Amino acid sequence: MEISEIATHEPLVDPILSELAEEDGQLSEATRAAILELPSEAIAALLESLPVNSRLQVWALVSDDERGDVLFEMHDDARRHLIGEMEEADLRTMAARLSPQELVELNELIPEKLYSRRLKLMSIKEQTAVNTAMRFDDDQVGRNIDSDFISISENLTAQQVMRLLRQWQIPSNTDLLCLVSEDGLYAGSVQLTDLFNAHPQQQINELKLEEDPAVGAEMHMSDLADHSYQNHYAMTPVVDDAGHLLGRITSQDILGWVQDEAESQLLQQAGLSEDEDLFAPVKRSAKRRAVWLGINLCTALLASWTIGLFEATLEQVVALAILMPIVASMGGIAGSQTLTLAIRGLALGHLSSSNANIIFRKEILVGLLNGIIWALVIGTMAGLWFAKPAIGFVIGAAILVNLIFAAVSGVIIPLILDKLKIDPALSGAVILTTVTDVVGFFAFLGLGSLFLV
Known part of the structure; x- marks a missing residue:
């Protein structure tokens, strides 16, 4: 395929990086032409696929008339960097060409004087559209309205x-x-x-x-x-x-x-922002991710503390340490299945406090049925593996308890978070994993202490 025939950004990434890495560090005429033929959405995706230095060289090719459209399609971190690197004259020229929707989207990234100047140059209809949109939050319809209609x-x-x-x-x-x-x-x-x-x-x-x-x-x-x-x-x-x-x-x-x-x-779910730039500076990326790592550490310490309560039991029955990951894994998977369905139900309006009891009872029965089946399977395998039926009974009982508790938690946790105005998709999985780990370890090691020591 000729470069001139390219309609998406992906095939251009390698040629751009290769050409810029050469001694002259210049893009070929064919590559330049292919970039300029891309629609605004594809140029935005291309820019976000390039390291910072390469990104700036490609950005210099984008016309003043199209820059607003491209920035409109980009994530906040990447476009903030591009705007920060622009000369004042170039920024003034670009701002003077922004549409009402683009002005609303970029209002926090361009200087106030340029925002005011562009607003004054708009028609009365466009000014009204911008001022109206600015009254609403980002997730409200009024913020995202298009004034181009009949x-x-x-x-x-x-x-x-x-x-x-x-x-x-x-x-x-x-x-x-x-x-x-x-x-x-x-x-x-x-x-x-x-x-x-x-x-x-x-x-x-x-x-x-x-x-x-x-x-x-x-x-x-x-x-x-x-x-x-x-x-x-x-x-x-x-x-x-x-x-x-x-x-x-x-x-x-x-x-x-x-x-x-x-x-x-x-x-x-991974503690990241949708606006984070893939090629953002190391220090900034590390700072953002450190918070989530700290939260994860706290939950891991809680699970470790639970295990530490049964240190003497683990020293006497080494088989328990070998089988512990099975209990945690089964509970985590069962809980995540219920959690995913519950979050989807909340998002679609299918799950609410009025029908939560029905879903709650159904998931308990599902957890009970799966718990019995897998308790028998895993208990039999563990008993034969270690030639000790008591170990099979202990892990089977722990699996049953953890799967029921995981099903219950998978429904309750997103409902509680939703009531507290916290996005269940953000923190539900972390809380659920902690719950199933702690309950699973406590049940398994607690039963082991009673029947194996």
Whole structure:
């Protein structure tokens, strides 16, 4: 494949690094052309795939008109570094070309004077969109609205609307027209397909959707994702408490938020931030990860302390030390299965305090059934292995106890964390692992002390 045919960033990483590592340290014309042909999303991904020095050389190729789009698609750490390395004149030029959405997204990264200057140069409609978005939190719909949409009077006919549409440039991801009343309030939405099939003299307000898709600006983005999934429209109108039409949010924006949220939760489980740069300085990365390592150390010390309570037992029955990892592993796996289902249930709205008792009883029965089956299997294997039936009984009983307790914890822990407004995906796994380790070790070594010493 020729470099000029490349449409994604991955095939360009190796050629860029190879060419920059050569004596002249310059990119070939073919590589430069391939970079400039990439869409903004791919350029953003390419920049984040390169070490800092190489990243700056590629960034220098991006035009002033496209830099705002690229930064909009990047994670916070990487774009913060690029902005910090820009000359004041280049930064001023880029800021003057930012769209309303880009200005809202980058408002904390560019100097206040440049933010104010760009805002003053915008149209009244764009200024209103920016000021409105800045009133909301990052995870609220109002913060993510797009001001590029079509609104028309509800008093027009289908023919009049069609005549207007021929004069306007229809924004991408538009399948709805937003109607506005004489008082300037949102009055409903019309599908373009219904408009195209309507009689020319039919009033546009007669084509309104029966189930209005509009949402409030204060809605959380996760709730909007559910709403959008049920409606199947390419866009969703957004209104304020008074009924004024603020803008829209597209299905593409919603999908991007869902993907970012999934990535964020995955990284949070390891104590990392979604905005952390892969090529961030060593000191900064080490500092961020040290906190999570410290938390993990505390949980490990608790498990070790539990084992230490039975030091004398372990000295007399070495087989217990050999079999301990089995008890902890079985409990951890069983608990993580329940925890994953519970977190998904909370995220989708399927699990709440009203039906928690039903799920709780079901998971106890699942833990009991699996506990009995695997207690028999592992107990028999351990008894034969060490030629001592009592050891088989001890580990079998401990497996049964730990699997039941893991099932209970897998439901209770995310519910408690959710009540405390703590993301279960962030800390649920750490707490669950500690619980199953401590309970498993205590049950196993405690029973060993009673029946084997």
